[in-house]
Amino acid sequence: DGGITQSPKYLFRKEGQNVTLSCEQNLNHDAMYWYRQDPGQGLRLIYYSQIVNDFQKGDIAEGYSVSREKKESFPLTVTSAQKNPTAFYLCASSITVRDYGYTFGSGTRLTVV
Amino acid sequence: AQKVTQAQTEISVVEKEDVTLDCVYETRDTTYYLFWYKQPPSGELVFLIRRNSFDEQNEISGRYSWNFQKSTSSFNFTITASQVVDSAVYFCALILFGSARQLTFGSGTQLTVLP
Numbered sequence: 001d002g003g004i005t006q007s008p009k010y011l012f013r014k015e016g017q018n019v020t021l022s023c024e025q026n027l028n029h030d031a032m033y034w035y036r037q038d039p040g041q042g043l044r045l046i047y048y049s050q051i052v053n054d055f056q057k058g059d060i061a062e063g064y065s066v067s068r069e070k071k072e073s074f075p076l077t078v079t080s081a082q083k084n085p086t087a088f089y090l091c092a093s094s095i096t097v098r099d100y101g102y103t104f105g106s107g108t109r110l111t112v113v
Numbered sequence: 114a115q116k117v118t119q120a121q122t123e124i125s126v127v128e129k130e131d132v133t134l135d136c137v138y139e140t141r142d143t144t145y146y147l148f149w150y151k152q153p154p155s156g157e158l159v160f161l162i163r164r165n166s167f168d169e170q171n172e173i174s175g176r177y178s179w180n181f182q183k184s185t186s187s188f189n190f191t192i193t194a195s196q197v198v199d200s201a202v203y204f205c206a207l208i209l210f211g212s213a214r215q216l217t218f219g220s221g222t223q224l225t226v227l228p
Contacts, residue, residue, distance in 0.1 A: 033215065040122065042204060042218030043158075058215060090158065100146055100163065100208055102216070107156035 002027045004105035006091050011110045013078070013085065021076045021108045023091035031097040032074035036060060037088040037107075046089075049074055050097045078110060086112050115140045117207050119219035126195050127227050134190040134222045136205030144210035147181065147188045152202040152221070161203075164188065165210075195226045 004025045013019045025032065030051050035043040045058030049068040063082025068074055074093075078085045091105040116139040126132045138147065149161040162172065164181050172179045176193045192199055202223050206216040 035215075040220055042117070042206075042220045043216070044218075045215035048215065088156065090156075092158075098211060100148075100216075102158075102160065104150075104158040109156075 004091055004093055004103055006089075006105035006108050008108060009106070011108055012113050013110060015112055016080045018077055018079050019110065021078070021089055021091075021110070023074045023076065023105060024072055025074075025091075025093045025103070026072060027093055027103060028071070029093035029095050029103070030071070031094045031099075032068070033092040033094075033102075034058075034064075034066065034074070034076045035090045035092065037090060043090060046076065048097065085110055115142075115145075115207050115209065115217040117205050117217050117219035119203075119205055119222050121222045122220070123223045123225070125225045125227060128197060129194050131191060131193050132195050132224065132226075134192075134203050134205075134224065136188045136190065136219060138186050138188065138205070138207050140207060140209065142209050146208050146210070148204075148206040148208075148216065149179065149188075149190050150204045150206065152204065154201070158204065161190075192224075195224075197226050197228055200224060200226045 007022045033048040034046040037043050044060050046064050047066045049055040065077045088109050090107045092102045094102050118137045145166045147164045150158040169181050178191045180189045202221045204221045205219040208216050
């Protein structure tokens with residue numbers, strides 16, 4: 001079945017470390033997105049990518065980096081510059097950025113220890 | 114800028130009760146889409162409905178129904194005869210036509226259906 005796979009499901013990071021969250025899709029979608037979810041808050045956009053080798057900052061990009069070297073993959077790196085990285089991270093995709101049929105992954109819960 | 118407000122943080126009902134989740138939005142644009150998503154404990158967002166700003170017709174899908182009223186900028190979601198499996202966080206969201214950016218999400222409503 002087509003869908004989005006996020007890994008790992010749970011991730012623990014020591015302060016000062018960079019960590020990378022994986023997002024893979026087999027839907028042949030051009031557009032991919034990373035959202036952050038904090039308790040009691042809606043999802044906020046970190047980065048999005050319209051096409052391979054292209055990505056744009058969302059509302060809360062500081063302390064994060066992404067790459068889009070392959071259509072299927074859109075990894076997110078949480079750097080040590082992100083002051084409060086503990087959150088739930090969701091990856092999503094759509095056929096194009098103007099097709100609003102989004103498919104979401106099951107998320108990665110990142111905890112700083 | 115757009116804004117979506119879900120004033121109900123948590124709702125608890127007993128199974129078989131009806132429940133309405135409120136969503137109020139703000140935008141100066143006249144062309145937009147509104148969404149409802151369900152987030153079960155497993156974490157992924159499950160699409161429930163998308164409605165464009167030109168279509169105020171209410172929709173019913175099984176036990177789910179949606180009431181879209183542009184006059185009050187509301188897009189409320191009702192579950193009839195609730196079931197334990199309906200327990201989840203529900204998000205309302207908005208995006209402008211042609212936007213290449215992102216959905217604006219509400220803060221979500223945690224619905225708990227008790228047996």
